[in-house]
Amino acid sequence: MSPRWVASAFYHFYPHVFILAAVYLLMLVFQPSFTPPALQFGSSWVNGHKAAREHPIEQLMKDAEHAFQETVTENPDTLSAAAHTYRNRRGRHPPPGFDTWYETARTANALIPESFFDRIYDDLEPLWGMEPGLLRYQAYSFPHVIRVRNGKVFYFSDPEDKTNWIELWADSLQEIAEFLPDIDIPVNTMEYPRLAVSWEEVQEMLAKGRRGDRGLGAPFDVITSYTGLKDLPPISPRELTMEQRYTHNWIDTKSTDNLASDAKLYWLHYRKTCPPDTPGRDANIFNMPERILYPQTPNTNYTRDGYVFDAKAARDPCVQPLMRAMHGTFVEPVGLSTSGSMMPLFAGSKLPGNNEILWPGAAYYARNKDTIAKDVRRTDWSSKDNKMFWQGPATGGINREMTWWRLHRHRFAQMTNGTTVDASVNFYKVDSPSFDLPLMVDFGRLYPEVLQHHPDTFKNWLKSVTNVSVTDLVCTPEQMDHSGHRLLTCPHSDRLISVQKAVPLMRWYDAKIVADIDSNTYSPYFASIVGSTSMPIKATMYAEWHDDRLFPWLHYVPMDNSFMDVYGILDYFCKDDKDSWVDHDDAAKHIAHAGAEWSSRVLRDDDMQLYTWRLLLEYARVSDPLRHKLGFVDDLVDRGKKHQNQ
Ligand SMILES: *[C@@H]1O[C@H](CO)[C@@H](O)[C@H](O)[C@H]1NC(C)=O
Ligand SMILES: *[C@@H]1O[C@H](CO)[C@@H](O)[C@H](O)[C@H]1NC(C)=O
Ligand SMILES: *[C@@H]1O[C@H](CO)[C@@H](O)[C@H](O)[C@H]1NC(C)=O
Numbered sequence: 001m002s003p004r005w006v007a008s009a010f011y012h013f014y015p016h017v018f019i020l021a022a023v024y025l026l027m028l029v030f031q032p033s034f035t036p037p038a039l040q041f042g043s044s045w046v047n048g049h050k051a052a053r054e055h056p057i058e059q060l061m062k063d064a065e066h067a068f069q070e071t072v073t074e075n076p077d078t079l080s081a082a083a084h085t086y087r088n089r090r091g092r093h094p095p096p097g098f099d100t101w102y103e104t105a106r107t108a109n110a111l112i113p114e115s116f117f118d119r120i121y122d123d124l125e126p127l128w129g130m131e132p133g134l135l136r137y138q139a140y141s142f143p144h145v146i147r148v149r150n151g152k153v154f155y156f157s158d159p160e161d162k163t164n165w166i167e168l169w170a171d172s173l174q175e176i177a178e179f180l181p182d183i184d185i186p187v188n189t190m191e192y193p194r195l196a197v198s199w200e201e202v203q204e205m206l207a208k209g210r211r212g213d214r215g216l217g218a219p220f221d222v223i224t225s226y227t228g229l230k231d232l233p234p235i236s237p238r239e240l241t242m243e244q245r246y247t248h249n250w251i252d253t254k255s256t257d258n259l260a261s262d263a264k265l266y267w268l269h270y271r272k273t274c275p276p277d278t279p280g281r282d283a284n285i286f287n288m289p290e291r292i293l294y295p296q297t298p299n300t301n302y303t304r305d306g307y308v309f310d311a312k313a314a315r316d317p318c319v320q321p322l323m324r325a326m327h328g329t330f331v332e333p334v335g336l337s338t339s340g341s342m343m344p345l346f347a348g349s350k351l352p353g354n355n356e357i358l359w360p361g362a363a364y365y366a367r368n369k370d371t372i373a374k375d376v377r378r379t380d381w382s383s384k385d386n387k388m389f390w391q392g393p394a395t396g397g398i399n400r401e402m403t404w405w406r407l408h409r410h411r412f413a414q415m416t417n418g419t420t421v422d423a424s425v426n427f428y429k430v431d432s433p434s435f436d437l438p439l440m441v442d443f444g445r446l447y448p449e450v451l452q453h454h455p456d457t458f459k460n461w462l463k464s465v466t467n468v469s470v471t472d473l474v475c476t477p478e479q480m481d482h483s484g485h486r487l488l489t490c491p492h493s494d495r496l497i498s499v500q501k502a503v504p505l506m507r508w509y510d511a512k513i514v515a516d517i518d519s520n521t522y523s524p525y526f527a528s529i530v531g532s533t534s535m536p537i538k539a540t541m542y543a544e545w546h547d548d549r550l551f552p553w554l555h556y557v558p559m560d561n562s563f564m565d566v567y568g569i570l571d572y573f574c575k576d577d578k579d580s581w582v583d584h585d586d587a588a589k590h591i592a593h594a595g596a597e598w599s600s601r602v603l604r605d606d607d608m609q610l611y612t613w614r615l616l617l618e619y620a621r622v623s624d625p626l627r628h629k630l631g632f633v634d635d636l637v638d639r640g641k642k643h644q645n646q
Contacts, residue, residue, distance in 0.1 A: 055449070056305035057584075057587075060304070060552075060553045061553045061591075063309070063553070064554035068551045071551075072111065072113065076112065076114075079635060080635040082098075082112065083102075083636075085114045086098070089114045089115075091216070093216060093217070093631030093633055095630065095631065096223075096224045096632050097179060097180075097617050099634060101610070104610065108610065110607055111602055116548050117548070119547065120618055123356070123357040124357060124618055124619060124622055126355065127209075128205075128209030128212060130342060132622070132624055135344055135623040138186065138246050138248070138343040138344060139184035139623065140229075140237070141237050141240055142186035142237060142248075142343075143156070143238070144157045144166055145186050145237060147183070148180050148181075148184075148185070150182070152177060153171075153173050153177050154234045155167065156236040156237055157189060163190075165348070166362075168366060169359075171365065172360075172612065176613045179613065180620070181226035181228060182620075183616060183619060183620045184229065184232070186344055186345050186346065187346045188345050188347035190335065190337065191520055192335060192336070193354040193356055194250075194339060194345060194356070195338070195345055195350075195355035195356055196270050196272060196338050196340060196353065196354055197272075197273065197341065199272065199275050199276065202273075205342065212628060219633040219636045222631040222633045223626055224634075226621070227625055227626055248341065248343055250337050251269070251339060252336060252337030253336070263333050263334075263335060263336035263398075264331070266330055266333055266338065267283075267330045270330070270351065270353060272340065273318070273355075279321050280317055280319065280320070280321040286325035292326070292405055292433065292434065292435070292436065294435050294437075295564065296438045296442070297438065297442070298446065298564060298565065299319065299560075302320075305446075306564075307565055307568065308558040311558040314558060314560060315352055315540060315542070316352045316541075317352075317541060326561065327397070327407075328396030328408055329351070329396070329397065330397075331406045332397050332400070332403060333520055334395075344357060344619070348360065348361025348363070348364075348521070348522060349522035349542040351543070352541075357615070357619065358545045359545055359611065359612050360545050361522055361524060361545075364608060381593075384510060384511060384534065385510055385512065387464075387465055387574065388467065388511060388512075388513040388514070388515055390416070390467075390515040391468070391469050391500075391508065392517070392519070393471050394410055394470050395409065396517075396518070396520050397520065399475055399493075400492075404434075405434040407434075408539075409470070409519065411435055412515075412517050413497050414434045414435060414496065415434070415435050415566060416566065417462070417466075417497075418457075418458050418459040418461065420432050420496070421437075422458045425440055425443075435563070438564075447571070449572070450567045453571055454571070462570075466570070467511055468515070469500035470498075471488070472499065473489055474490075475489070475491075475492075505525070508532075509532045511534060512534055512588055513534060513536075514532065514534045514537070515538075515559075516529050516539070517539050517540070522544050526538060530599045530603065531599035535591045536555075536591075537557045537558075538557065538559060539559040540561070545608075549602045550595075550598070550602075551598075555591065555598050555599070556591065572587070574588070
């Protein structure tokens, strides 16, 4: 018997025998006053030392398949079925115009299980606790606004607007405008979220909205046409007189409160959105820039056996307050202009606690669609490289000499660099300031396969399975060459992270796995990656319109924002040809293809349009002075008539 076998047998089997024997011995001595403790079979300690176990990813993939099947069977196939599920889930009648919306969805062959639209109701619900008159006033006079009047679209923005998003959004409404009531849509043209209303205040609004007479009115009581905005002409907000203008209380660089306008303190604004029972609520600003925070164990509130099982919670900084020192959004965002008061504001993404109303990000409508290139080169799975690809600029937060190691994209570059990881786990940590993995004994208990398969070194393994590159370090202060061009490098991290030349999006899909890491907003590439024939891995804190229709572990692989799980994920899915353990290449291929197939069903231009359309009907209703009476009830009325005729 080799000593290793003895050791492993001891861990597997003998402890139970010894414990049992000891327990019964004690029982004999102390009887009858002693009951033996339950044996902890299957405890994580035992699992961690098993040579082979059902891999946690296998279970997560099975669960995902199950959740997916359950949801797709809920797709309504008639108007009255759609209206019925709507009433059940929302506690209201559908909004007027629901029938045309439904018919268009049907013609477009769209899948519309009610749960795909949950986000709309989460976002809009607090507005039921505000006066419609105030909502209209705020929307009408906001400087960046899209107006729909009589089926025509107008938009206004001010010269400070640096993005062309409002134009793209306005354009996206052209085709559906004739079906929309008059509305004013205030939009967030900035890259970062702007509304952070305290949890308590939001709860108050929700309660007030519930108190209102909002239920399922009797069909004959229901009004079926919107009031409209005839009294509010489609002029630029800048033409309004001073007293007609509404000014929201922004805390920003123009604010007199200097402390509040310091972008590094964004966490102090954001944490107010956290429910009081979450650890984020009382977490103070992390004020030691020279140090990092790094979890020494995966957060069990949303991971199971080391992997994300709750992708929604994995995005939520309130349940993982370490993020305040591990994500650029909180370390130092590119800007700060925030408010603790509610107003309607449409945006492409937000942190889970922000109060914007989400619709598809403007990048998805960009004409040249450079973020949505198809992977035409290598669609054949077996001809792809056995690697994880990621490329991008190190954006996401301001890259400064004393804080860069707390930015998430820098961390990802370092944690996928074999040389860096190897040095770090061998206690040479000066070159890996951006992360601090648990001790290898603990790590091995969490991710036993990683150490079993790659016992000697991370270096060669990671080199063979990753292709990760930073294309621009976005240095602060900016570095210039002799002729005044901005350099892509950065003196304070050049030694540790090298800048590489960007490759076109089309070439990303030469790799079997493509990672997607957010920056200071959503990543516009994600939809493209899901639609590609490569397998997506996704880490983000940002919520988007499509979150309820993509299933983690079926259409993409969710990754923790600490990236601690990246090795386990790579080990599971990505096997080098030389390696000999059981291959899960088929699982990676399955996710890659399921994502591509699903994306061609639920992430089409038609689907974005239908989401927006439904959202705007709801938004028009909640802003309407007669909102409690507005609804679609044709299906009920018709049925009533038929009933009478019988
Ligand atoms: C998990 O969530 C609970 C309730 O929000 C919280 O008390 C606990 O600290 C969280 N655990 C971790 C590891 O964050
Ligand atoms: C990986 O790390 C080494 C050592 O820190 C560094 O020299 C190299 O540039 C890094 N590679 C990349 C692609 O950043
Ligand atoms: C990384 O991917 C790009 C694009 O497919 C490719 O050109 C490059 O050779 C790859 N590098 C490595 C080290 O695999």
